[in-house]
Amino acid sequence: MKREITCINCPVGCRMTVELSDDGTFLSVTGNTCPRGAKYAQQECTVPTRTLTAVIQVPGSPVPLSVKTASPVPKERIFEVMQAISTAEVSLPVRAGQVILKDVLGTGSDIIATRSLDT
Amino acid sequence: MNETYVDILVIGAGPAGLAAAQAARESGIENLLVLERENEPGGILRQCIHNGFGLHRFREELTGPEYAQRDIDAVRAMGIPVECGCTVLSVSPERVVTCVSRTKGFRVFRAGAVILAMGCRERPRGALCTPGTRCAGIYSAGTAQRFVNLEGYMPGRRVVILGSGDIGLIMARRMTLQGAKVLACVEIMPYSSGLNRNIVQCLEDYGIPLLLSHTVTDIRGRDRLEGITVSKVDENRNPVPGTEIDYECDTLLLSCGLIPENELSAGAGVRMSPATSGPMVSESFETSVDGIFACGNVLHVHDLVDHVSAESLKAGHAAAEYIRGNRPGGETIPVCDGEGVRGTVPQSIRKGAAGPVDLMFRPSGVFRNASAVVENDGREILRKKAMIFTPGEMSVVTLKEENIRSLTSGKLTVRIERS
Numbered sequence: 001m002k003r004e005i006t007c008i009n010c011p012v013g014c015r016m017t018v019e020l021s022d023d024g025t026f027l028s029v030t031g032n033t034c035p036r037g038a039k040y041a042q043q044e045c046t047v048p049t050r051t052l053t054a055v056i057q058v059p060g061s062p063v064p065l066s067v068k069t070a071s072p073v074p075k076e077r078i079f080e081v082m083q084a085i086s087t088a089e090v091s092l093p094v095r096a097g098q099v100i101l102k103d104v105l106g107t108g109s110d111i112i113a114t115r116s117l118d119t
Numbered sequence: 120m121n122e123t124y125v126d127i128l129v130i131g132a133g134p135a136g137l138a139a140a141q142a143a144r145e146s147g148i149e150n151l152l153v154l155e156r157e158n159e160p161g162g163i164l165r166q167c168i169h170n171g172f173g174l175h176r177f178r179e180e181l182t183g184p185e186y187a188q189r190d191i192d193a194v195r196a197m198g199i200p201v202e203c204g205c206t207v208l209s210v211s212p213e214r215v216v217t218c219v220s221r222t223k224g225f226r227v228f229r230a231g232a233v234i235l236a237m238g239c240r241e242r243p244r245g246a247l248c249t250p251g252t253r254c255a256g257i258y259s260a261g262t263a264q265r266f267v268n269l270e271g272y273m274p275g276r277r278v279v280i281l282g283s284g285d286i287g288l289i290m291a292r293r294m295t296l297q298g299a300k301v302l303a304c305v306e307i308m309p310y311s312s313g314l315n316r317n318i319v320q321c322l323e324d325y326g327i328p329l330l331l332s333h334t335v336t337d338i339r340g341r342d343r344l345e346g347i348t349v350s351k352v353d354e355n356r357n358p359v360p361g362t363e364i365d366y367e368c369d370t371l372l373l374s375c376g377l378i379p380e381n382e383l384s385a386g387a388g389v390r391m392s393p394a395t396s397g398p399m400v401s402e403s404f405e406t407s408v409d410g411i412f413a414c415g416n417v418l419h420v421h422d423l424v425d426h427v428s429a430e431s432l433k434a435g436h437a438a439a440e441y442i443r444g445n446r447p448g449g450e451t452i453p454v455c456d457g458e459g460v461r462g463t464v465p466q467s468i469r470k471g472a473a474g475p476v477d478l479m480f481r482p483s484g485v486f487r488n489a490s491a492v493v494e495n496d497g498r499e500i501l502r503k504k505a506m507i508f509t510p511g512e513m514s515v516v517t518l519k520e521e522n523i524r525s526l527t528s529g530k531l532t533v534r535i536e537r538s
Protein backbone atom coordinates (compact mmCIF):
# COMPACT_ATOMS: atom_id res chain seq x y z
CA MET A 1 0.00 0.00 0.00
CA LYS A 2 1.34 3.45 -0.93
CA ARG A 3 0.56 6.83 0.59
CA GLU A 4 1.53 10.29 -0.66
CA ILE A 5 2.37 12.93 1.94
CA THR A 6 3.98 16.38 2.02
CA CYS A 7 6.75 17.10 4.49
CA ILE A 8 5.90 20.13 6.65
CA ASN A 9 9.29 20.74 8.22
CA CYS A 10 10.62 23.34 5.82
CA PRO A 11 9.52 25.45 2.81
CA VAL A 12 10.87 22.94 0.27
CA GLY A 13 7.76 20.83 0.97
CA CYS A 14 9.05 17.51 -0.41
CA ARG A 15 6.35 15.22 -1.79
CA MET A 16 7.07 11.80 -0.30
CA THR A 17 5.75 8.34 -1.07
CA VAL A 18 5.41 6.02 1.89
CA GLU A 19 5.24 2.24 1.50
CA LEU A 20 2.99 0.59 4.09
CA SER A 21 2.32 -3.13 4.69
CA ASP A 22 -1.27 -4.39 4.50
CA ASP A 23 -1.77 -3.96 8.24
CA GLY A 24 -0.54 -0.37 7.95
CA THR A 25 2.98 -0.88 9.30
CA PHE A 26 5.51 1.64 8.00
CA LEU A 27 7.98 0.03 5.59
CA SER A 28 9.87 2.72 3.67
CA VAL A 29 9.76 6.26 2.33
CA THR A 30 11.05 7.90 -0.86
CA GLY A 31 11.07 11.49 -2.08
CA ASN A 32 12.44 13.12 1.06
CA THR A 33 15.51 15.32 0.67
CA CYS A 34 16.72 15.02 4.24
CA PRO A 35 16.29 12.74 7.31
CA ARG A 36 13.77 15.08 8.91
CA GLY A 37 11.35 14.16 6.14
CA ALA A 38 11.75 10.43 6.80
CA LYS A 39 11.15 10.90 10.51
CA TYR A 40 8.03 12.96 9.87
CA ALA A 41 6.69 10.43 7.33
CA GLN A 42 7.09 7.56 9.79
CA GLN A 43 5.44 9.47 12.62
CA GLU A 44 2.61 10.70 10.40
CA CYS A 45 1.87 7.17 9.09
CA THR A 46 2.00 5.44 12.47
CA VAL A 47 0.65 7.79 15.16
CA PRO A 48 -0.36 11.16 13.71
CA THR A 49 -0.93 13.70 16.49
CA ARG A 50 -1.89 17.38 16.61
CA THR A 51 -1.85 20.17 19.16
CA LEU A 52 -5.37 21.58 19.40
CA THR A 53 -6.27 25.13 20.36
CA ALA A 54 -9.73 26.55 21.08
CA VAL A 55 -11.60 29.15 23.10
CA ILE A 56 -14.06 28.71 25.97
CA GLN A 57 -16.70 31.24 26.99
CA VAL A 58 -16.27 32.27 30.62
CA PRO A 59 -19.25 33.77 32.50
CA GLY A 60 -18.50 37.38 33.45
CA SER A 61 -15.66 37.84 30.95
CA PRO A 62 -16.12 39.81 27.72
CA VAL A 63 -13.19 37.92 26.17
CA PRO A 64 -13.25 34.13 25.82
CA LEU A 65 -10.45 32.03 27.33
CA SER A 66 -7.95 30.61 24.85
CA VAL A 67 -6.75 27.07 25.64
CA LYS A 68 -4.55 24.34 24.15
CA THR A 69 -3.74 20.68 24.63
CA ALA A 70 -0.59 20.58 26.77
CA SER A 71 0.75 17.81 24.51
CA PRO A 72 -0.44 16.68 21.07
CA VAL A 73 -3.49 14.37 20.89
CA PRO A 74 -4.21 11.62 18.32
CA LYS A 75 -5.42 13.19 15.11
CA GLU A 76 -8.52 11.01 14.84
CA ARG A 77 -9.78 12.25 18.21
CA ILE A 78 -9.64 15.96 17.36
CA PHE A 79 -13.43 16.46 17.10
CA GLU A 80 -14.15 14.50 20.30
CA VAL A 81 -11.60 16.62 22.17
CA MET A 82 -13.13 19.83 20.73
CA GLN A 83 -16.52 18.63 22.00
CA ALA A 84 -15.09 18.00 25.47
CA ILE A 85 -13.49 21.45 25.52
CA SER A 86 -16.75 23.13 24.52
CA THR A 87 -18.55 21.67 27.54
CA ALA A 88 -15.85 22.68 30.05
CA GLU A 89 -17.00 25.07 32.76
CA VAL A 90 -14.57 27.76 33.83
CA SER A 91 -14.90 30.60 36.32
CA LEU A 92 -12.85 33.75 36.83
CA PRO A 93 -10.06 34.40 37.52
CA VAL A 94 -7.91 32.17 35.32
CA ARG A 95 -4.09 32.08 35.23
CA ALA A 96 -2.19 31.22 32.05
CA GLY A 97 -1.01 27.62 32.34
CA GLN A 98 -3.88 26.62 34.65
CA VAL A 99 -5.29 23.14 33.96
CA ILE A 100 -8.87 23.40 32.68
CA LEU A 101 -9.50 19.68 31.97
CA LYS A 102 -7.21 17.00 33.31
CA ASP A 103 -6.26 14.09 31.02
CA VAL A 104 -8.92 14.97 28.47
CA LEU A 105 -10.85 11.82 27.37
CA GLY A 106 -7.98 9.64 28.63
CA THR A 107 -5.59 10.93 25.97
CA GLY A 108 -2.97 11.69 28.61
CA SER A 109 -3.06 15.38 27.65
CA ASP A 110 -4.39 18.20 29.81
CA ILE A 111 -6.29 21.18 28.45
CA ILE A 112 -4.53 24.31 29.75
CA ALA A 113 -5.24 28.05 29.60
CA THR A 114 -2.99 30.05 27.25
CA ARG A 115 -3.87 33.43 28.74
CA SER A 116 -4.94 34.92 32.03
CA LEU A 117 -8.37 36.42 32.69
CA ASP A 118 -8.99 38.62 35.71
CA THR A 119 -12.28 39.23 37.44
CA MET B 120 -1.09 73.05 25.18
CA ASN B 121 1.47 71.57 27.57
CA GLU B 122 3.97 69.19 26.06
CA THR B 123 5.40 66.29 28.04
CA TYR B 124 8.93 65.30 27.10
CA VAL B 125 9.94 61.63 26.79
CA ASP B 126 13.25 60.31 25.53
CA ILE B 127 11.67 57.50 23.50
CA LEU B 128 8.01 57.16 22.58
CA VAL B 129 6.92 53.80 21.14
CA ILE B 130 3.66 53.69 19.16
CA GLY B 131 1.96 50.28 19.39
CA ALA B 132 2.28 47.55 22.03
CA GLY B 133 2.35 44.54 19.73
CA PRO B 134 5.40 42.29 19.72
CA ALA B 135 7.37 44.95 17.80
CA GLY B 136 6.69 47.82 20.21
CA LEU B 137 7.19 45.63 23.29
CA ALA B 138 10.54 44.31 22.06
CA ALA B 139 11.77 47.77 21.03
CA ALA B 140 10.84 49.14 24.46
CA GLN B 141 12.74 46.35 26.24
CA ALA B 142 15.84 46.97 24.14
CA ALA B 143 15.71 50.72 24.74
CA ARG B 144 15.47 50.19 28.49
CA GLU B 145 18.30 47.64 28.41
CA SER B 146 20.37 50.30 26.64
CA GLY B 147 19.81 52.58 29.60
CA ILE B 148 16.86 54.76 28.55
CA GLU B 149 14.77 55.55 31.65
CA ASN B 150 12.25 58.04 30.27
CA LEU B 151 10.33 55.76 27.95
CA LEU B 152 6.62 55.37 27.13
CA VAL B 153 4.58 52.90 25.04
CA LEU B 154 1.16 53.99 23.73
CA GLU B 155 -1.40 51.38 22.60
CA ARG B 156 -4.82 51.92 21.03
CA GLU B 157 -6.43 48.66 22.24
CA ASN B 158 -7.34 47.98 25.86
CA GLU B 159 -4.63 45.34 26.26
CA PRO B 160 -1.06 45.04 25.00
CA GLY B 161 -0.07 42.14 22.72
CA GLY B 162 -1.19 43.35 19.29
CA ILE B 163 -2.59 40.97 16.74
CA LEU B 164 -1.17 37.97 18.64
CA ARG B 165 -4.07 38.20 21.08
CA GLN B 166 -6.37 36.78 18.41
CA CYS B 167 -3.87 34.22 17.04
CA ILE B 168 -4.77 31.45 19.50
CA HIS B 169 -3.13 28.71 17.40
CA ASN B 170 0.36 27.44 18.17
CA GLY B 171 3.58 27.64 16.20
CA PHE B 172 5.05 30.87 17.56
CA GLY B 173 8.39 31.27 19.27
CA LEU B 174 10.34 28.30 17.89
CA HIS B 175 13.24 30.58 16.90
CA ARG B 176 13.24 32.95 19.84
CA PHE B 177 12.25 30.74 22.76
CA ARG B 178 12.97 27.28 21.31
CA GLU B 179 9.45 26.19 22.18
CA GLU B 180 6.16 26.12 20.42
CA LEU B 181 3.82 28.71 21.90
CA THR B 182 0.37 30.03 21.02
CA GLY B 183 0.02 33.70 20.06
CA PRO B 184 -1.31 34.81 23.48
CA GLU B 185 1.49 32.91 25.25
CA TYR B 186 4.14 34.55 23.08
CA ALA B 187 2.67 37.98 23.74
CA GLN B 188 2.50 37.29 27.47
CA ARG B 189 6.27 36.73 27.64
CA ASP B 190 6.92 40.23 26.31
CA ILE B 191 4.17 41.78 28.45
CA ASP B 192 5.68 40.17 31.56
CA ALA B 193 9.19 41.29 30.62
CA VAL B 194 8.10 44.88 30.01
CA ARG B 195 6.25 44.91 33.35
CA ALA B 196 9.22 43.47 35.19
CA MET B 197 11.39 46.29 33.78
CA GLY B 198 8.84 48.84 34.93
CA ILE B 199 8.28 50.28 31.44
CA PRO B 200 4.99 52.21 31.32
CA VAL B 201 2.52 50.91 28.70
CA GLU B 202 -0.57 53.03 28.36
CA CYS B 203 -3.49 51.20 26.75
CA GLY B 204 -6.67 52.68 25.31
CA CYS B 205 -4.64 55.56 23.89
CA THR B 206 -4.70 56.25 20.14
CA VAL B 207 -1.92 58.25 18.55
CA LEU B 208 -3.42 60.81 16.15
CA SER B 209 -0.35 62.41 14.61
CA VAL B 210 3.42 62.51 14.57
CA SER B 211 5.19 65.60 13.25
CA PRO B 212 8.63 65.67 11.64
CA GLU B 213 9.83 67.45 14.82
CA ARG B 214 8.59 64.40 16.78
CA VAL B 215 5.66 66.12 18.41
CA VAL B 216 3.09 63.38 19.00
CA THR B 217 -0.60 63.94 19.70
CA CYS B 218 -2.83 61.28 21.19
CA VAL B 219 -6.25 60.83 22.71
CA SER B 220 -7.54 58.47 25.39
CA ARG B 221 -10.84 58.04 27.16
CA THR B 222 -9.36 58.61 30.60
CA LYS B 223 -6.82 61.34 29.91
CA GLY B 224 -8.28 63.12 26.90
CA PHE B 225 -6.11 64.87 24.33
CA ARG B 226 -2.38 65.15 25.06
CA VAL B 227 0.81 66.25 23.36
CA PHE B 228 4.23 64.66 23.79
CA ARG B 229 7.59 65.79 22.50
CA ALA B 230 9.91 62.83 21.97
CA GLY B 231 13.68 62.58 21.62
CA ALA B 232 13.03 59.60 19.37
CA VAL B 233 9.85 57.93 18.10
CA ILE B 234 9.56 54.23 17.28
CA LEU B 235 6.74 53.42 14.88
CA ALA B 236 5.36 49.93 15.66
CA MET B 237 1.74 50.13 14.49
CA GLY B 238 1.67 46.76 12.71
CA CYS B 239 -0.31 46.03 9.59
CA ARG B 240 -3.86 45.43 8.49
CA GLU B 241 -5.52 43.27 5.89
CA ARG B 242 -6.12 44.33 2.35
CA PRO B 243 -9.80 45.32 2.27
CA ARG B 244 -12.27 44.05 -0.33
CA GLY B 245 -12.18 47.33 -2.26
CA ALA B 246 -8.49 46.83 -2.95
CA LEU B 247 -9.20 43.41 -4.44
CA CYS B 248 -11.90 44.28 -6.97
CA THR B 249 -14.09 41.26 -6.28
CA PRO B 250 -17.14 41.10 -8.53
CA GLY B 251 -20.85 40.78 -7.71
CA THR B 252 -23.21 42.19 -5.11
CA ARG B 253 -22.25 43.88 -1.84
CA CYS B 254 -24.12 41.58 0.54
CA ALA B 255 -23.34 40.69 4.17
CA GLY B 256 -21.23 37.63 4.87
CA ILE B 257 -17.96 38.78 3.31
CA TYR B 258 -15.16 39.36 5.80
CA SER B 259 -11.43 39.51 5.83
CA ALA B 260 -9.97 36.39 7.43
CA GLY B 261 -8.47 38.44 10.24
CA THR B 262 -11.82 40.02 11.07
CA ALA B 263 -13.35 36.55 11.23
CA GLN B 264 -10.46 35.48 13.46
CA ARG B 265 -11.24 38.35 15.79
CA PHE B 266 -14.96 37.44 15.89
CA VAL B 267 -14.31 33.79 16.70
CA ASN B 268 -11.32 34.09 19.04
CA LEU B 269 -11.81 37.39 20.86
CA GLU B 270 -15.54 38.01 20.67
CA GLY B 271 -16.63 34.40 20.76
CA TYR B 272 -19.10 34.14 17.89
CA MET B 273 -19.14 32.47 14.48
CA PRO B 274 -19.54 34.60 11.37
CA GLY B 275 -21.15 31.80 9.32
CA ARG B 276 -21.79 28.08 8.65
CA ARG B 277 -20.84 27.36 5.03
CA VAL B 278 -17.60 29.04 4.10
CA VAL B 279 -15.35 29.60 1.09
CA ILE B 280 -11.93 31.17 1.53
CA LEU B 281 -10.40 33.38 -1.17
CA GLY B 282 -6.61 33.55 -0.96
CA SER B 283 -4.35 30.97 0.61
CA GLY B 284 -2.28 33.19 2.91
CA ASP B 285 -1.61 31.77 6.35
CA ILE B 286 -4.41 33.63 8.09
CA GLY B 287 -6.93 32.18 5.61
CA LEU B 288 -5.57 28.66 6.11
CA ILE B 289 -5.62 29.02 9.90
CA MET B 290 -9.23 30.23 9.70
CA ALA B 291 -10.25 27.29 7.48
CA ARG B 292 -9.26 24.97 10.33
CA ARG B 293 -10.65 27.19 13.05
CA MET B 294 -14.09 27.46 11.40
CA THR B 295 -14.12 23.69 10.74
CA LEU B 296 -13.33 22.89 14.37
CA GLN B 297 -16.16 25.20 15.43
CA GLY B 298 -18.60 23.19 13.34
CA ALA B 299 -18.69 25.16 10.08
CA LYS B 300 -18.33 23.50 6.68
CA VAL B 301 -15.42 24.96 4.73
CA LEU B 302 -16.08 24.14 1.07
CA ALA B 303 -12.84 25.27 -0.57
CA CYS B 304 -9.82 27.53 -0.41
CA VAL B 305 -9.40 29.38 -3.71
CA GLU B 306 -6.03 30.83 -4.80
CA ILE B 307 -5.46 32.87 -7.98
CA MET B 308 -1.72 32.11 -8.14
CA PRO B 309 -0.38 28.69 -9.19
CA TYR B 310 1.17 28.34 -5.70
CA SER B 311 0.05 29.10 -2.16
CA SER B 312 1.74 31.84 -0.19
CA GLY B 313 0.99 29.90 3.00
CA LEU B 314 3.36 27.62 4.89
CA ASN B 315 3.34 23.92 3.91
CA ARG B 316 2.63 23.14 7.50
CA ASN B 317 -0.60 25.13 7.33
CA ILE B 318 -1.64 23.63 3.99
CA VAL B 319 -1.27 20.15 5.47
CA GLN B 320 -2.62 20.75 8.97
CA CYS B 321 -5.39 23.24 8.14
CA LEU B 322 -6.67 22.00 4.76
CA GLU B 323 -5.54 18.41 4.06
CA ASP B 324 -6.31 17.22 7.61
CA TYR B 325 -9.95 18.21 7.08
CA GLY B 326 -10.28 17.31 3.40
CA ILE B 327 -10.69 20.95 2.32
CA PRO B 328 -9.74 21.35 -1.36
CA LEU B 329 -7.12 23.94 -2.35
CA LEU B 330 -7.97 25.27 -5.82
CA LEU B 331 -4.80 26.84 -7.25
CA SER B 332 -5.04 29.11 -10.32
CA HIS B 333 -8.70 29.78 -9.50
CA THR B 334 -10.59 32.90 -8.47
CA VAL B 335 -14.05 34.08 -7.49
CA THR B 336 -15.92 35.34 -10.57
CA ASP B 337 -19.38 35.94 -9.13
CA ILE B 338 -20.89 36.72 -5.75
CA ARG B 339 -24.65 36.24 -5.24
CA GLY B 340 -27.05 37.22 -2.49
CA ARG B 341 -29.34 40.10 -1.62
CA ASP B 342 -28.97 40.83 2.07
CA ARG B 343 -26.80 37.87 3.00
CA LEU B 344 -24.37 36.00 0.79
CA GLU B 345 -26.07 32.99 -0.85
CA GLY B 346 -23.46 31.64 -3.21
CA ILE B 347 -20.37 32.27 -5.27
CA THR B 348 -18.89 31.11 -8.56
CA VAL B 349 -15.26 30.12 -8.88
CA SER B 350 -13.42 29.83 -12.23
CA LYS B 351 -10.04 28.64 -13.34
CA VAL B 352 -7.65 31.36 -14.54
CA ASP B 353 -5.08 31.26 -17.35
CA GLU B 354 -1.43 32.36 -17.12
CA ASN B 355 -2.51 36.00 -17.33
CA ARG B 356 -4.94 35.49 -14.47
CA ASN B 357 -7.97 35.85 -16.74
CA PRO B 358 -10.93 33.54 -15.99
CA VAL B 359 -11.32 30.63 -18.42
CA PRO B 360 -14.96 30.35 -19.64
CA GLY B 361 -16.55 26.94 -19.08
CA THR B 362 -14.60 26.20 -15.88
CA GLU B 363 -17.15 27.70 -13.46
CA ILE B 364 -17.93 25.90 -10.18
CA ASP B 365 -20.87 27.12 -8.07
CA TYR B 366 -20.78 26.98 -4.29
CA GLU B 367 -23.71 27.58 -1.98
CA CYS B 368 -22.28 29.43 1.00
CA ASP B 369 -23.18 32.12 3.54
CA THR B 370 -19.65 33.33 4.18
CA LEU B 371 -16.66 34.34 2.06
CA LEU B 372 -13.39 35.03 3.86
CA LEU B 373 -10.74 37.08 2.10
CA SER B 374 -7.13 36.27 2.90
CA CYS B 375 -5.28 38.28 0.33
CA GLY B 376 -2.36 39.81 2.08
CA LEU B 377 -1.46 42.45 4.60
CA ILE B 378 -0.47 46.09 4.21
CA PRO B 379 1.58 48.08 6.75
CA GLU B 380 -0.52 50.64 8.62
CA ASN B 381 1.25 53.86 7.75
CA GLU B 382 -1.10 56.85 8.00
CA LEU B 383 0.94 58.19 10.90
CA SER B 384 4.25 57.63 9.12
CA ALA B 385 3.04 59.47 6.04
CA GLY B 386 1.89 62.36 8.21
CA ALA B 387 5.36 62.58 9.73
CA GLY B 388 6.77 63.06 6.25
CA VAL B 389 8.60 59.75 6.27
CA ARG B 390 9.68 58.60 2.82
CA MET B 391 7.82 55.41 1.86
CA SER B 392 8.88 52.41 -0.20
CA PRO B 393 6.44 51.38 -2.94
CA ALA B 394 7.74 47.80 -2.71
CA THR B 395 7.08 47.25 1.01
CA SER B 396 4.38 49.93 1.56
CA GLY B 397 6.40 50.78 4.67
CA PRO B 398 8.92 53.50 5.48
CA MET B 399 12.36 53.43 3.89
CA VAL B 400 14.95 52.84 6.62
CA SER B 401 18.68 52.71 7.17
CA GLU B 402 20.47 49.70 8.68
CA SER B 403 19.58 51.04 12.16
CA PHE B 404 15.86 51.19 11.26
CA GLU B 405 15.84 54.99 11.16
CA THR B 406 13.46 56.47 8.61
CA SER B 407 14.16 59.46 6.35
CA VAL B 408 13.05 61.74 9.22
CA ASP B 409 15.61 62.40 11.93
CA GLY B 410 14.95 60.38 15.10
CA ILE B 411 11.93 58.46 13.80
CA PHE B 412 12.46 54.70 13.71
CA ALA B 413 10.21 51.87 12.45
CA CYS B 414 10.06 48.13 13.09
CA GLY B 415 7.76 45.11 12.84
CA ASN B 416 4.88 44.84 10.42
CA VAL B 417 4.57 48.59 9.97
CA LEU B 418 7.98 48.46 8.26
CA HIS B 419 7.39 45.36 6.15
CA VAL B 420 5.09 42.38 6.49
CA HIS B 421 6.69 39.46 8.34
CA ASP B 422 5.52 35.84 8.36
CA LEU B 423 7.07 34.98 11.68
CA VAL B 424 6.67 36.97 14.85
CA ASP B 425 10.10 35.74 15.96
CA HIS B 426 11.63 37.84 13.19
CA VAL B 427 9.50 40.82 14.22
CA SER B 428 10.94 40.61 17.74
CA ALA B 429 14.53 40.25 16.56
CA GLU B 430 14.25 43.25 14.26
CA SER B 431 12.52 45.38 16.88
CA LEU B 432 15.18 44.70 19.51
CA LYS B 433 17.72 46.16 17.08
CA ALA B 434 15.51 49.18 16.39
CA GLY B 435 15.11 49.80 20.14
CA HIS B 436 18.88 49.70 20.69
CA ALA B 437 19.45 52.00 17.74
CA ALA B 438 16.93 54.54 19.05
CA ALA B 439 18.69 54.50 22.44
CA GLU B 440 22.04 55.12 20.75
CA TYR B 441 20.48 58.00 18.82
CA ILE B 442 19.33 59.59 22.08
CA ARG B 443 22.90 59.38 23.35
CA GLY B 444 24.16 61.06 20.20
CA ASN B 445 25.79 57.93 18.81
CA ARG B 446 24.88 57.54 15.22
CA PRO B 447 26.79 55.63 12.56
CA GLY B 448 28.49 58.00 10.16
CA GLY B 449 29.98 57.56 6.75
CA GLU B 450 28.63 57.57 3.28
CA THR B 451 25.09 56.24 2.70
CA ILE B 452 24.94 53.35 0.24
CA PRO B 453 21.49 52.70 -1.26
CA VAL B 454 20.21 49.11 -1.30
CA CYS B 455 18.21 48.14 -4.39
CA ASP B 456 16.05 45.21 -5.53
CA GLY B 457 17.57 43.22 -8.37
CA GLU B 458 16.05 40.47 -10.47
CA GLY B 459 13.71 38.13 -8.59
CA VAL B 460 13.74 40.27 -5.44
CA ARG B 461 11.16 42.64 -4.00
CA GLY B 462 11.13 44.96 -1.04
CA THR B 463 14.63 44.68 0.41
CA VAL B 464 14.91 46.17 3.92
CA PRO B 465 16.92 48.22 4.90
CA GLN B 466 16.90 50.51 1.89
CA SER B 467 20.29 52.01 2.77
CA ILE B 468 23.44 51.23 4.76
CA ARG B 469 25.87 53.72 6.24
CA LYS B 470 29.49 52.77 5.75
CA GLY B 471 30.26 53.43 9.38
CA ALA B 472 27.62 50.97 10.60
CA ALA B 473 28.60 48.13 12.91
CA GLY B 474 27.89 44.71 11.44
CA PRO B 475 26.31 42.33 10.99
CA VAL B 476 23.41 43.75 8.97
CA ASP B 477 20.56 41.54 7.73
CA LEU B 478 19.21 42.27 4.28
CA MET B 479 15.60 40.99 4.27
CA PHE B 480 13.56 40.56 1.10
CA ARG B 481 10.74 38.67 -0.62
CA PRO B 482 11.48 36.59 -3.70
CA SER B 483 9.12 37.62 -6.51
CA GLY B 484 8.39 34.00 -7.46
CA VAL B 485 9.32 30.43 -6.58
CA PHE B 486 12.99 29.65 -7.35
CA ARG B 487 14.41 26.18 -6.76
CA ASN B 488 18.14 25.51 -6.26
CA ALA B 489 19.01 29.16 -6.68
CA SER B 490 21.34 31.70 -5.04
CA ALA B 491 20.77 35.11 -3.53
CA VAL B 492 23.59 37.35 -4.71
CA VAL B 493 24.61 40.70 -3.21
CA GLU B 494 26.53 43.06 -5.49
CA ASN B 495 28.19 46.41 -4.82
CA ASP B 496 28.69 48.41 -8.00
CA GLY B 497 28.53 45.22 -10.04
CA ARG B 498 31.08 43.44 -7.84
CA GLU B 499 29.80 40.30 -6.09
CA ILE B 500 30.35 40.50 -2.34
CA LEU B 501 28.12 37.76 -0.99
CA ARG B 502 26.27 34.69 -2.22
CA LYS B 503 23.83 32.40 -0.42
CA LYS B 504 22.50 29.20 -1.92
CA ALA B 505 19.15 27.71 -1.00
CA MET B 506 17.06 24.76 -2.12
CA ILE B 507 14.08 27.05 -2.42
CA PHE B 508 13.15 30.72 -2.36
CA THR B 509 9.41 31.39 -2.16
CA PRO B 510 7.35 34.58 -1.88
CA GLY B 511 5.64 33.05 1.16
CA GLU B 512 8.82 33.23 3.18
CA MET B 513 10.99 36.24 3.88
CA SER B 514 14.60 35.56 2.89
CA VAL B 515 17.64 36.97 4.65
CA VAL B 516 21.29 37.46 3.67
CA THR B 517 23.62 38.79 6.32
CA LEU B 518 26.39 41.30 5.61
CA LYS B 519 29.31 40.90 7.97
CA GLU B 520 31.26 43.84 9.32
CA GLU B 521 34.09 43.26 6.82
CA ASN B 522 31.55 43.27 3.95
CA ILE B 523 30.33 46.69 5.09
CA ARG B 524 33.88 48.06 5.49
CA SER B 525 34.70 46.97 1.95
CA LEU B 526 31.75 48.79 0.35
CA THR B 527 32.59 51.31 -2.35
CA SER B 528 30.38 54.19 -3.47
CA GLY B 529 27.46 53.24 -5.64
CA LYS B 530 24.60 50.97 -4.83
CA LEU B 531 24.15 47.55 -3.29
CA THR B 532 21.88 45.19 -5.21
CA VAL B 533 20.26 41.95 -4.06
CA ARG B 534 19.13 39.54 -6.79
CA ILE B 535 18.27 35.90 -7.21
CA GLU B 536 20.25 33.85 -9.67
CA ARG B 537 18.94 30.56 -11.01
CA SER B 538 21.56 27.85 -11.36
Ligand SMILES: Cc1cc2nc3c(=O)[nH]c(=O)nc-3n(C[C@H](O)[C@H](O)[C@H](O)COP(=O)(O)OP(=O)(O)OC[C@H]3O[C@@H](n4cnc5c(N)ncnc54)[C@H](O)[C@@H]3O)c2cc1C
Pocket residue numbers: 130131132133134135136154155156157161162163164167172205206207208236237238239240241260261262264285286289377380383414415416417421422423424425427
Ligand atom coordinates in the same frame (compact mmCIF):
# COMPACT_ATOMS: atom_id res chain seq x y z
C1 LIG C 1 -5.05 39.04 11.23
C2 LIG C 1 -3.59 38.71 11.36
C3 LIG C 1 -3.20 37.41 11.72
C4 LIG C 1 -1.84 37.08 11.82
N1 LIG C 1 -1.49 35.80 12.13
C5 LIG C 1 -0.17 35.49 12.28
C6 LIG C 1 0.23 34.19 12.65
O1 LIG C 1 -0.60 33.31 12.76
N2 LIG C 1 1.56 33.93 12.86
C7 LIG C 1 2.51 34.91 12.72
O2 LIG C 1 3.70 34.63 12.96
N3 LIG C 1 2.15 36.14 12.34
C8 LIG C 1 0.84 36.44 12.11
N4 LIG C 1 0.48 37.68 11.71
C9 LIG C 1 1.53 38.63 11.51
C10 LIG C 1 1.68 39.35 12.85
O3 LIG C 1 1.05 40.59 12.70
C11 LIG C 1 3.11 39.56 13.26
O4 LIG C 1 3.72 38.31 13.47
C12 LIG C 1 3.24 40.40 14.54
O5 LIG C 1 2.13 40.33 15.37
C13 LIG C 1 3.51 41.80 14.13
O6 LIG C 1 3.83 42.56 15.27
P1 LIG C 1 3.70 44.10 15.28
O7 LIG C 1 3.97 44.49 16.67
O8 LIG C 1 4.52 44.66 14.18
O9 LIG C 1 2.18 44.40 14.89
P2 LIG C 1 0.81 44.16 15.70
O10 LIG C 1 0.82 42.89 16.43
O11 LIG C 1 -0.27 44.37 14.70
O12 LIG C 1 0.80 45.36 16.77
C14 LIG C 1 0.61 46.71 16.42
C15 LIG C 1 -0.05 47.41 17.58
O13 LIG C 1 -0.07 48.81 17.33
C16 LIG C 1 -1.30 49.34 17.75
N5 LIG C 1 -1.57 50.59 17.03
C17 LIG C 1 -1.75 50.75 15.69
N6 LIG C 1 -1.99 52.05 15.40
C18 LIG C 1 -1.96 52.72 16.57
C19 LIG C 1 -2.15 54.11 16.92
N7 LIG C 1 -2.42 55.03 16.01
N8 LIG C 1 -2.04 54.44 18.24
C20 LIG C 1 -1.76 53.51 19.18
N9 LIG C 1 -1.58 52.21 18.90
C21 LIG C 1 -1.68 51.81 17.61
C22 LIG C 1 -2.29 48.24 17.44
O14 LIG C 1 -3.47 48.36 18.19
C23 LIG C 1 -1.49 46.99 17.78
O15 LIG C 1 -1.68 46.57 19.10
C24 LIG C 1 -0.87 38.05 11.58
C25 LIG C 1 -1.26 39.36 11.22
C26 LIG C 1 -2.60 39.69 11.08
C27 LIG C 1 -3.00 41.10 10.67
Ligand code: SF4
Pocket residue numbers: 007008009010011012013014032033034035036037038
Ligand atom coordinates in the same frame (compact mmCIF):
# COMPACT_ATOMS: atom_id res chain seq x y z
S1 SF4 D 1 12.35 16.33 3.64
FE1 SF4 D 1 13.84 17.80 4.43
S2 SF4 D 1 14.10 19.19 2.68
FE2 SF4 D 1 12.23 18.08 2.24
S3 SF4 D 1 10.59 19.37 3.11
FE3 SF4 D 1 11.18 17.91 4.69
S4 SF4 D 1 12.68 19.01 5.95
FE4 SF4 D 1 12.53 20.12 3.99
